[in-house]
Amino acid sequence: MTRILQRNPAINLPVAVRGAGVYLYDRDGREYIDASGGAAVSCLGHGHPDILAAMRTQLDKLAYAHSSFFTTEVAETLAETLVASAPAGISHAYFVCDGSEAVEAALKMARQYFVDIGQPQRKHLIARRQSYHGNTLGALAVTGREWNRAPFEPLLIRTTHVSPCYEYREKRVDETPEQYGERLARELDETIQRLGSDQVIAFIAETVGGATLGCVTPVPGYFKRVREICDRYGVLLILDEVMCGMGRTGSLHACVEEGVAPDLMTIAKGLGGGYQAIGAVLVQQKIVEAIRQGLGAFQHGHTYLAHPMGAAAALAVQQVIVRDKLLDNVKRQGAGLVQRLQAAFAEHPHIGDIRGRGLFQAVELVQDRETKMPFAAAKKISGRLKAEAMARGLCCYPSSGTVDGRAGDHVMLAPPFIVSDAELDMIVERLKGAFDAVIA
Numbered sequence: 001m002t003r004i005l006q007r008n009p010a011i012n013l014p015v016a017v018r019g020a021g022v023y024l025y026d027r028d029g030r031e032y033i034d035a036s037g038g039a040a041v042s043c044l045g046h047g048h049p050d051i052l053a054a055m056r057t058q059l060d061k062l063a064y065a066h067s068s069f070f071t072t073e074v075a076e077t078l079a080e081t082l083v084a085s086a087p088a089g090i091s092h093a094y095f096v097c098d099g100s101e102a103v104e105a106a107l108k109m110a111r112q113y114f115v116d117i118g119q120p121q122r123k124h125l126i127a128r129r130q131s132y133h134g135n136t137l138g139a140l141a142v143t144g145r146e147w148n149r150a151p152f153e154p155l156l157i158r159t160t161h162v163s164p165c166y167e168y169r170e171k172r173v174d175e176t177p178e179q180y181g182e183r184l185a186r187e188l189d190e191t192i193q194r195l196g197s198d199q200v201i202a203f204i205a206e207t208v209g210g211a212t213l214g215c216v217t218p219v220p221g222y223f224k225r226v227r228e229i230c231d232r233y234g235v236l237l238i239l240d241e242v243m244c245g246m247g248r249t250g251s252l253h254a255c256v257e258e259g260v261a262p263d264l265m266t267i268a269k270g271l272g273g274g275y276q277a278i279g280a281v282l283v284q285q286k287i288v289e290a291i292r293q294g295l296g297a298f299q300h301g302h303t304y305l306a307h308p309m310g311a312a313a314a315l316a317v318q319q320v321i322v323r324d325k326l327l328d329n330v331k332r333q334g335a336g337l338v339q340r341l342q343a344a345f346a347e348h349p350h351i352g353d354i355r356g357r358g359l360f361q362a363v364e365l366v367q368d369r370e371t372k373m374p375f376a377a378a379k380k381i382s383g384r385l386k387a388e389a390m391a392r393g394l395c396c397y398p399s400s401g402t403v404d405g406r407a408g409d410h411v412m413l414a415p416p417f418i419v420s421d422a423e424l425d426m427i428v429e430r431l432k433g434a435f436d437a438v439i440a
Contacts, residue, residue: 019046022416035427036397040243040414041274051275051316058312067305075311087261091285095306099242099268100134102279106264107138108300110202110236113287116294124195126203128164132212145212146405162187165218168353177219185225192233202236207254210243214362214410223258236263246270250331250358273317278310326417334358340428364410374408381409388434
């Protein structure tokens with residue numbers, strides 16, 4: 001009997017004992033293809049020798065130094081590396097331990113920015129329905145996934161939620177994708193005006209939707225219009241790339257493909273590839289200068305900020321991605337994954353949508369393809385799909401509540417950047433087997 005309070009105490013989890021490449025192995029000797037990288041984390045797979053070597057070297061030098069007393073060479077080098085490849089205007093990195101912490105820090109940084117520049121009346125945050133930004137109280141407050149929020153609603157800061165960019169379900173038949181994006185932009189504009197154009201702190205959005213909606217890409221021009229609207233009212237734009245960033249979509253930062261630069265950007269999962277716990281906020285120069293000239297320090301912090309071991313792992317991961325030209329592989333193998341998913345599922349009566357970018361792909365399941373009616377929540381499609389996939393040696397990322405927080409199911413695939421053609425074949429073959437077993 002485990003003494004760990006698991007996420008779901010009713011489920012007996014297998015015990016993972018080893019990882020190699022795209023594979024994980026449990027205590028009973030079973031092999032699993034890690035086709036989702038956990039939660040889109042393991043971008044280089046498991047047991048990469050160069051990452052392990054970098055971590056051993058750092059461990060021999062220095063395992064920990066508190067960030068209120070020291071900086072470290074490895075954290076400084078990582079920050080320089082990230083800023084050098086960041087969107088325009090980003091000048092600094094603030095290191096934390098995961099994506100929720102990164103979002104929490106970004107929200108507080110945005111608020112402090114306005115305090116520091118003499119606009120302390122700004123108090124509103126705007127986010128999107130059916131979003132996911134994390135599970136700390138601040139991150140959960142901006143998250144638009146209702147079943148996550150509901151038990152803790154009395155504890156959450158007030159956030160206004162606008163429509164997601166969810167073309168498959170929410171674009172009208174009489175709209176082009178561009179017209180749909182313009183409608184969403186007008187909704188954001190009107191919401192800012194309703195709350196007070198000098199009262200809004202920030203708009204936060206996932207550049208490519210992650211866990212709640214499943215790899216939903218924005219329509220053309222959407223984020224450019226969002227950027228224009230935020231600039232018009234002096235509202236900060238926070239882009240959450242915790243899941244979709246750091247190469248997952250084929251570019252180091254997904255927002256580059258949208259032609260925009262955020263004021264604050266959160267990154268995590270692919271930053272360190274799961275080798276150590278690390279996340280970061282990438283920060284525009286104007287925000288750094290405001291903090292320096294205002295309160296003089298960012299009024300926030302944790303014990304393990306800029307942890308040397310996390311920084312060493314992340315730096316090695318980023319160096320391997322560049323050295324081995326793995327972003328090119330993400331684009332190439334991402335296209336191959338799409339082809340395989342289309343071949344397996346495009347004509348299936350219970351597949352509504354296949355979507356994503358790079359090695360970040362999702363399949364949305366429906367009871368009726370013509371009407372897009374989802375399966376009833378009581379059928380627990382996503383949970384059953386995960387179990388069937390695991391039984392076939394496949395780790396994927398099914399999720400429920402896709403449509404409105406209650407109904408709807410999708411499954412995400414986010415395999416490591418090193419995935420081979422043969423492994424893509426096995427991933428889709430095993431996923432189809434699991435899906436057919438659940439739907440039968």
